[in-house]
Amino acid sequence: MSDRRRFGWTLCLLLVCGLLVAGCEGINWKGGDISGKATEVAWFLEVPGYVFSPFMLTGAWVAIKIASVAMVIGVVLGLLLALMRLSSFWPVSAFAWFYIWFVRGTPQLLQLVFIFNALPQWGLKFSIFTSAVIGFALNEAAFSAELIRGGIQSVSRNQSVAAASLGMGWLLTLRRIVLPQAMRAILPGLANNTISMIKLTSIASIIFVNELTFRSQQIVAQNFKFFTVFAAAGIIYLTITSAISLLQIWLERRFDWERERAEPGVSTLDRLLGLGLGRKSPDAVAPATAPVLIDRQTKPRSEDAKPGHGWIENLLAETATQARQGETFVVCRNVWKSYGGREVLRGIDFDVKRGEVVTILGPSGSGKSTLLRMINHLEPMDKGEITVDGQAIGYSRMGDAPKPSGNLARARADARIGMVFQHFNLFNHFTALQNVTEAPIHVHGVDSTKAGMLGTQLLRSVGLQRHVEHLPHRLSGGQQQRVAIARALAIRPKLMLFDEPTSALDPELVGEVLAVMRRLAEAGMTMIVVTHEVRFAREVADRVVFMDAGEIVEQGPPSQVIDDPQHERTRRFLRMVVREESEEDVAAFN
């Protein structure tokens, strides 16, 4: 047993003992006060007899049976209701809202009596046990629905956006990505509900459920030993609820990815007292030691950003993208999009050839990110046509009134478009390797051993072989973004979309990400990059597109658009960006 565990157990025991002693003392004092006789000792000695009486224990077992069955059914129904509440189809969400409003707002006693005594009039006659289970499950469903909804909403939306970009369907996303992360927020509430349900089963005495409290009352009614019998019931309840609390601790550890993989050897006690702070694991130090960047555009700064084993080149060769280099690959025709009346894209026409690297420049709000997200149908378009490799993605009809086809997730998966986000959007509860293998295994059905091998190779080729088992929060921004690139590459993409991949990074970490992108470009990957990195655009891009106010202002080779812009808007933007860049360079020097 580790120090941490031993400490935990000792603390638990001390707390329970303390509570028991305090409780008993309090009751004892009161009992003695009223009777004025020396009955305290006898009172105390009689308690164990009631604790272990089969009559009382049977009552406890009844409470446990009802609560556990009702809890399982209630949580499943609650999940369903939570999803209905989150539905964008209003009748569904309104129904769920109404159910929760009604069940939470009416007395449970009334609900139980209704189920037990009124439903038989319509031929629905349930046994005592079944009636109680139904009553408690329906009630729990309403309460846990709100808990689960809160948990789901506590998971950042960028997690499901990333999952969608990988072609994961909503159910898969819910099961693999959202719920495991939501559990952290949901579990404490569910444990509360379980404990209160165990105790609340006593109200089911109205429908003839003979559980612990009701049985205690019956004994008291006959012998009037309130304190003795209720104290015994209290001890039984404490035992049951302690078990639930322990289960809660175990489950919370299981779903707490940060704690789960905490450094072994540092005990809870040490951490509480701050003793572990002096020690640092080699890994924890690693991200901070990247050397200061001098030329942040061209050279990878840290050792681990160097090319691995040419696996990216192999990957591209396998997907046979080089076979028909030069033909038109992505086509956007007259694409329109508005948000709440504000036009974000105004008739965009835009082509990308196979193997071409296109960077999109433009001020914030120019619509460049929106355009990118419409290429893999993360955002629906209002009007227009977009095809990738001749295929519409998730549209059965395009043009003036685009019509989405049935299975959008499948269409995204089949299109094999990799996407890299500004804020990385890595799955927080997965290791670097799990992030990379998630889509190959669960979307494309790749054997997990094979996917693991490919994932390891990919991570090595972006220079992260030492971080395969690390969780995202242990990695620096640059490392996270390289994991994100590896994750996008793992689906063997035919096209890579980069949405400001370096904007959220500290200046000294930008280089390592750009280095990976540069190698991808050199290997012949078709890429569309939304960026502010003018130097990257100049050196790597085949073509630069400048957008402003939802329109393409000008486009052409970097030498033309960046070095000799024709439009005033382009010139103004470039002047500003270049000035910022040089300031950053100066800052990096200093």
Next chain:
Amino acid sequence: MQFGKSLAAVIALAATVSFAPSFAMADDSKCEPDKLGEKYPSLAGRTIRIGGDAQTAPFFMRDPANFDNIVGFDADLARAVFDCHGVKYEWFIGAWSGILPAVVADQADVFFDNLYYTPERAKQVDYVLYMQAATGALTQTGNPKNINSVDDYCGHAIAVGVGTVEEPVVRKKSDECKAAGKAEINILTYPDPASGIRLIEDGRADIVMYDLTVTDEQVKMHPDKFARAFMTLSGFNIGSAVRNGDNDLNKAILDGLRILQANGTQAELFKKYGIDPALQVTAEVKTE
């Protein structure tokens, strides 16, 4: 003539057929467990669910020697009634206020637990009355507030059971106090007799009104804590209650109680549980 003769013969035959069994085979004034199917056809094969709360000593409670057993005056009386007819039965233990709704909804068959007769209740169920009720006013030893009748209630803390017949009596009295310019009654309500009696024990109530037998039992057990302030014959009768239309069951209870009253069993049970035998009333069906 021929026709008249035939008619007479038919009538005679019909009369013989219909009356013969009752003359020859069954007697309502006797316990005949083996003739259940003849006397009360719908009870054959049925297991009667006897509703009670097991919280109303000495009427319906757990056996202190073995908590799995149900004992008490009402429980023993019900047991004797059904044993007399050979009816199978089981105990249906739930909170007191849930039992009447359960009988009405056919989730239980008979309420046999210190149930007072009221016309309101009798609209939903059929009663067989077997005793009259007296209400005891329980107070602390020595009757410190010197309360000797309902007329002394104004300004005091009086506890009554939720949904009991005493509750409206005390509420009405409180209104009278107010009308007479006196302090209103501080009415406390309790869910089960034990918690009502605790109100006297810890001084939160001056009087707890409950069935006389129950309160007297407390005085007997703890003369150092409790005393009877006064008692009233409330005018209420106590009876068993079955669902409207469950006629065989009600008839079986009526016949059974008549037999038990005739052979002295009910009187013995009164004695066994320390209840005044004078409270017995002749068994009769009563309903609205």
